[in-house]
Amino acid sequence: MPIGSNTLFQNYFSDFKNYDEVLKSNMSINPNWEKLLSNLTQMGTDNLLAKQNEINWLMDENGVTYNVYNDPKGMQRSWNLNIVPFLIHQKEWETVKKGITQRAELLDLILKDIYGKRELIKNGIIPQEVIFAHRGFLRQCDQIQYKTAKNLLIHSADLARGPDGRMWVVNDRTQAPSGMGYALENRYSLSRVLPNVFQDINVKQPSKFFYEFNQMLIEAAPQNKNNPNIVILTPGPLNETYFEHAYMASFLGYPLVTGNDLVVRNGKLWMKTLKELKQVDVVLRRVDDVFMDPLELREDSYLGVAGLLDVIREQKVAIINPIGSGVLENSGLIPFMNAICNYFLKEDLILPQIASWWCGQEKECDYVLNHLNDLVVKRIDRSNRENIFFCEFLDAKAIETLKKEILATPYKFVAQEKISFSTAPDFIEGALEPRKVMCRTFAIARNDTYSVMPGGLVRVAAERENLFVSNQRGGVSKDFWIVTDDPQTNIQNYSWDSTCRISISDINDLPSNTAENLYWSGRYLGRALVTARYLRMVLNRMNQGQYNNRKSESKSLVFLYQSITNITSTFPGFVGEGSEDILRNPLKEIISLMMDEKRSGSFAQTMSSFNNSYYSLRSLWSKDMWRVFDGIKKLWRKFKEDDDYSIAELIKLLDRIITRLIAFMGLIEESILVNQGLLLYFIGLQTEQATMTVAKCRSLIVFNYEENLQYDILESLLTSHESLNIYRYSYRSHLSLDNVINLILLDKEYGKSLSYQIKRIQKDINRLPHSETTLNFSTCQKYIAEANNKIESLSITSLLQVNDDGTLRENLDEALASLSKLLHKTSLAISDTYFNHSYQQKQLVNQNFPLA
Template identity: 70%
Template sequence: MPISTNTLFKDYFKDFKGYDEVFSSDLGIDKNWDKLLDNLSNIGAEKLKEKEGEIDWLLAENGVTYNVYNDPKGLNRPWKLNIVPFIIQKKEWETIEKGIQQRSEVLNLLLKDIYGKRELIKKGIIPFEVIFSHRGFLRDCDQIQYKTAKQLLIHSADLARGPDGRMWVVNDRAQAPSGMGYALENRLSINKVIPEVFGDINVEQTSSFFKDFNQLLLKAAPTNKENPTVVILTPGPHNETYFEHSYLSSFLGYPLVKGSDLVVRDGKLWMKSLKGLKQIDVIYRRVDDVFMDPLELREDSYLGVAGLLEVVRLQNIAIVNPVGSGILENPGLIPFLNSVCKYFLNEDLILPQIASWWCGQEKELKYVLNHLASLVVKRIDRTHREHIYFGEFLSKKELQDLKKEILKAPYQFVAQENINFSTAPNFVDGHLEPRKIVCRTFSVAKDDGYSVMPGGLVRVAAEREELLVSNQKGGTSKDFWVVSDKKQHNIQRYSWHKTTGSLSTGINDVSSNTAENLFWSGRYLGRTIVTARYLRMVLNQMANVQFNDRKSESESLRILFQSITNITSTFPGFTGKNEEAALLNPLKEIVSVILDENKVGSFAQTISSFTYSYYSLRNLWSRDMWRVFDSIQKLLKNLKDEEIHTIPVLVKFFDRIITRLIAFMSLTEESILVKQGLLLYFIGLQMEEATMTIAKFRSLVIVQHNQELEYEVLESLLSSHESLNIYRHSYRSYLSLENVISLILLDKEYAKSLAYQIKRLKKDIDQLPNNSNNEFSECQKNIAKAFEKIQSLSVEELIRVNSESNMRLLLDAFLEELSDVLHETSLSISNTYFNHMYQQNQLINKTNEAS
């Protein structure tokens, strides 16, 4: 279809300048894009709009996020994928592939030399200032030897088409390259939502690359184990690419761990599991160099493992990539890289680079200062995200200030030619727009070279005229197609011929951090559900009072209001000196208990704790879990956005969110195996439900009321416990405290009773590994004490009222003691299984040196 008649290209040439991927020099369609544009045109703008919405929905449903630092929209921004892929023909790609393989090898040899013989510095090929003034050079890693055939095991290169029509290398990433998981998710999403766009186009698949990546991790093990233990080390949920860490953990089948999961003992690296220590052979790290070992590098780091570098020196662990490889991300190396290639390989670089001038040389410095207005200037060390200066946008004063800054320390700066890279079509608002693009592809080491991903991740500028391409600046992404003349299968199949021995073979082997997060996620989920049901019950009672003015009901509301504060611990609330003021507008206080994240014990704060704990476990989630989880977040956000919070609005909110919380609870039990730590989740859930049951009883029934008021209170208690119908079916009698206690506290067969919860806790805790020399662990002793207590008292004793205080003192004392025992049980579980305190300190402070 000619461009002139294609509505997709409406306004495409408005302010058009530079090189566009789709068009040849005479503005005809490049033959490589012809078939794709035909497919897009046949689908049509309206259908593409629908598909675009489906992709956004699918990515959101699957929880694909990219964390943007200090983003007012929140931490977990949805990943954006444009529906129009980027295309490179196989013939051109073969040259790019060879260029990437060559570049990976050159960087590998460079890395070996920097931390080894340093011949490049001795022979004047690279100035020593370029290396030693960069924070990426870690003296602690000097002369470390590795057993792997190559030192650089993973390399990613950012590519953009330059003015000569060839793909140029813009950046290299070697520390902990990101993007592989996003590239895979992009392909799977496009395949699922709009398979017709692939019509008659032979797109090469990435399955063989991921097989090579898996083999790399297995072969990296220093002991040549048949089934080495591999873990993926993450900084945690706040990292910008945490989704990818979890995604690759699930995809590859390797445990996701944090630094506090690991410890060094006897020159080896171990994972802290529930049973004890398990030796680790390979770390695929997503933590930056200087944070990897607080004992030798940054002592303020909580992301790495103290003593890890010594384990590396002893060759008892393989780290992918090795600590110290961040030096390769130094733009000051670019002017010298072709000479490095000639030195090692006796050939020129295949892929062109941006023309660069290191200011530490007199001739180059003079050129930069004379042409500053047309260059891009950056520090060679951008480990702290230092500013980039675009000379064309600087005023005369700013240019003068920059000159002064460069002259203070010329060796710290590099200038590069300002290149307008190519654009490619992006589908925006029903038509195509040209946007700047940068392609990232990946290579992984093999015995005989490097395997390159056929395609990768394409990042797209956020706006039409935007020069910078950055996800942190709001950019989007594209699927990256390498198109072949040979027939390809569009369905990707992934299977590993050789797999690792899984650490999580049983409950004993679950990492302490995973176990802790499962335990607390169970507690937070239990607290969230109980709190939601209780608040809904109170709101329904408030609505009923509007149609009934009986004194007993208004008095019962006063008791219920006070119980909200006592059960949630949102003091002062409806208690103490604040009571009368809060009772003047009870709904205002209740809304605060629901929505104020800064109020300790509030529903919103509990949801926030629940969110963080579960998000830390997302590598264990099923996609259904994420969908329900996302709907919970949206419901709470929508409620916060409401201008007026009426009782019906709040009740409707709780009706919806309780249903989703229960669905999430059920999905957790379906999605995580007991041997993966589900047992800890059950213990946390039962622990919290038991604690909240005690809190409700202590708030509502310790004080004796008149018969009518007590009836209202007991009915409210049963209603909040979702037990009113069961009570009526079981007893078929007027509500009595004796029967309520029998059912809710002492019935060993009723799953929501306190006795049942404690019996279940005892059973589950008995299945935890016993690491003590005693017959029973501390937590087993504590829960056994609770189990004995709840069987030792009769209903008659519990309901006895003290005539002087008009209180059921025996019931209160029993519940208080039981609450204390449960608290001690929780503490003993934490101290036994979740203790991460293996802190070691440097003898001298290196933080300043590292910064």
């Protein structure tokens, strides 16, 4: 297939600089790519552009993100997937697969040796500085034994095609390799948007690999448990690949936990649940080595579990991969890998590496210093993302500085030959452009060998001539195809052996941090909805007030402004010092309450808190929920770009946010069962709504107003409570205070009444796990029962009584204040009983793990 017959290749190369995956040196197209390019060409440029936009939309809608710290576009950057996949034929892949298997076997042997007999150092195969000068070597892990045949259970290799046309190994990832989840999502998304592109192309599916991955986790458990308790340990939502942590937890069906969810007791690792401690058998970790145990490693770490290493030594828990495996992510090993391979396996490396020189050897160091401009220099340990020095781009001063650094500590540096990796086509603005690519694939331990994923994750340089291939630098990704001549089903079927796995079956299996986030997501959602409705009601009153100059209307607005401050606790606001000036321009204050995230109690801060609690629960929520939630964020972000807000625009914004919040509330009940944790969300939601109901009533109806003013206030309360229509339907009368109090506070059948909310909270709290040794009510049961008894004892007659000067309904105020206090005590008791993460252990001796 000549290049001229494919319009997508117009201006693909101005000159032939690099090895290209598609084009041969005679500018003909690689036969392996012909069918794919034919399928893409038949779709046409316009259709491809539309499909690329659809992929972008789908990634956004599904909430596929890659967190980038200090990114001006926001930390949660959307994941980018290019419409053109990357492919390798099965015949070539067999060689790559053998090479990856060999390399994983070799790295496993190196890991065992480093923390075992250390024959490689004793026999002079590798210099000791390569190991001991690397931050990944942890002496605390020395001589630890593991029950599994392989110590290294997951290995990830970054591959790129070298100038000789073969796939070369660029990097090894052995601590907590990332990318599996992104690779899986890439395949799902491309299959959904572009099913036609797979037509007549036999693409191998990764179904078997993920089945084996799950089996590997199960079989790693100590004592060969049939139903081990497996957890996925994440640093938390701020981690750059947190989406993948949540994605894999949801995909595999295992709890996603943080260090605070786990604790060591009696020589075993336990997960804190609402009722009791539950023993953990296997931890698939995404936390780096030195943060895993603050007792023996980094004492300032809050990401790991104090005492964990001791449990590992006693073989009471399996950690995947073992703590200390980061020492293998060591560019200082590369110059010695072939010698190591010959020593252990009596054979040469199958996959080539970049020519490398370790500067700890005098001859090699001299060569590096004399040829620095032609080399790429790295530190042997880049665990803190130290710079890579592309010396051809450094000026004379920078070169001299680098030479001094190398001479000062030569054993810390490795220099590598500068080579140009291959390019592959990327669909950019209606045409194909060559972009440098790097492939990441995965190997997992299976019995006495390794199983290699058919494909993986491909990352693409952001710019046409860019040397860097990095997500942090704005790169994009591709689906990675292994194509074969044998027919493939192209159906992705992922199923596990149900006799050999365990899932979260009920609320007793819920990790404590997950439980807490469920509770607070309910509270923040309730607060956001009530606040939005109240602000909308006030803004609507303001809008009407522009055409209505009745005295009572202006008075009621002042009371409503002041109630906003009281309900949201955004003091001083409309009631404190300087309130007279604020009342002259109330819209400015309301805009601040809506949009200022830094202001405590503001609607924006509530939404931000809700965002944080929601994102921590990514593994539980459905894609529909993410779409609704992401729609709120987009709406909010777009609105904030405009700094000239009118009352009508603010009302429109709140209308749309309220609609989406209600949709979100409905979808929650479709995503998780009540006995799997939804109960905690309900308790949080009802607690916040009850608290806000009390706050509204205290702000609006404890004062005794004149008749016209009281009518306006009562109508405002019912409107903000979304209860005006049901009031009219129920009472069919003029608004009266006794009927409003009965409906909003005392009606036991009305779902939005305070009485109903408190009764619902009590019912749900009684369903929580309680200690079997407790004969009486728990503290939270006691407080909510007291609140329920309190509201049941109230009478309309007593609540309507005013004080001697006729200004205040003291009985009503005292009752509401008492209920507010009891709700607050109930919430604190729930936190103290179920969400106590305060227990910490610290080292008796400081461990020094330098960052530089």
